[in-house]
Amino acid sequence: MPALKAIHIDQPAPRVRRIEFVAADGGSLPGFTAGAHVDLELGNGEARSYSLLNDQGETRHYVIAVLREADSKGGSSWLHDHLREGDVLQSSPPANHFALSEAGENSILIAGGIGVTPVMSMAARLKALGRSYTFFYCARSREEAAFAFELGERHGDRLKLVLDGGDPARGLDVAALLAARPPGGHVYVCGPSGLIRAAREAARDWPKGTVHHELFKGSEADVAIRTNDGAFDIVLKRAGRTLRVPADRTILDVLKAEGIRIKTLCRDGVCGTCTVTLVSGKADHRDDVLSEDERETAIQVCVSRAMPGETLVLDL
Ligand code: FES
Structure with missing residues (x-):
């Protein structure tokens, strides 16, 4: 996991901070392709994904830009209010879910x-x-x-x-x-x-x-729970168990309460981290990451639910 040192911060627009990082140990950084992002661990215990805006292949520095969100839950506001030049943050290596098709004419x-x-x-x-x-x-x-x-x-x-x-x-x-x-x-x-x-x-x-x-985070994802939502069942196929998801809880909430660990990041249906294989059942997909094809066999458990009257069988 690279440690990144902020070496230059400026403000190209009133609510936007641009931050340039280098490797904290002075070495080179893992390469990346256009469209890639890194997950940063912020000093307040939160983790957030940020796209790299600099050119593909640069290993000397990473550059991100952060909009101060009006309803920030501690991601953008922390980077605006607390990060200073010289501070070091832990980062994931770059990953890319938004890759360029270089053959496109x-x-x-x-x-x-x-x-x-x-x-x-x-x-x-x-x-x-x-x-x-x-x-x-x-x-x-x-x-x-x-x-x-x-x-x-x-x-x-x-x-x-x-x-x-x-x-x-x-x-x-x-x-x-x-x-x-x-x-x-x-x-x-x-x-x-x-x-x-x-x-x-x-x-x-x-x-x-x-x-x-x-x-982009900061733009509204569909809400995980709506006022007219109902309860439904999920079947954990490998564990051989059936669990009830109440109207005011997400699948993720129920799994966590049962001690079943699912990796999460955004909890807004945006990042794609909490994907679980959907074995059967019609899901009410509320994420913004899965394609129509992927939705046949996968579900983001932080936001998505079952369609009325459906039971979801999950590969858990
Ligand atoms: S945690 Fe990001 S999509 Fe579920």
Whole structure:
């Protein structure tokens, strides 16, 4: 597990902190590919995932950018209020659930707000490979588009800045943009769930494996428990046990109460850490990580539930 030392912190936008880390021991860092993230252990005991915005292959430093979230539960606010240059944090090695398909002939990159960070690395990689790409950077205002200036310098007219002034009706027309797939086209979307859903819907007829998305924390995931939720049963196939999930508890809560350990990180259906194999039963999937195909055989137990009247059989 690399220890990272913060060596430079600046504020490219009023609510955004950019943090540059190097290896605390002065050595080189594990390499990464565009779209990768690291999980940082913060000084308050919380852990959070952050995308690396610098160029693929750099092993001298990692750079992240953190938006101060209005409802921060201690991730972004800790990094804004407590992290100082010289501080050391533990980090996972880089992992990538949002990888670039380097063979794609035409890439459409769509970033909403702070979701721009992994897309910055992807655009740099596509440029280095000499591929065709267009980079839509959506934000409320120029002031909030933290990286607009440097991205404009780097990508010229391939960067399209879309400023909606807080009115989604004035934002990017994703449906029109993705109505026709360009030859060899891939689309990459990172930002709030509304943007991702709009892109997935617009590109629903594109071939499998050409629509890539990553939800950014701070954008709302579906809530794990809703007022009209009911209780349901889960069957732990390997343990040969049946457990009841009450209306006001998640599957994760019930498993934990039974002493069954499931690795978690976000607990918001965003990170993909708590995946459990779904053997049978119709699930009400509320995550933003599993594809439609994956949902046949997997479930994120931190947020997802059973459809009414269903029992879920889990490989536990
Ligand atoms: S803990 Fe992140 S998806 Fe469940």
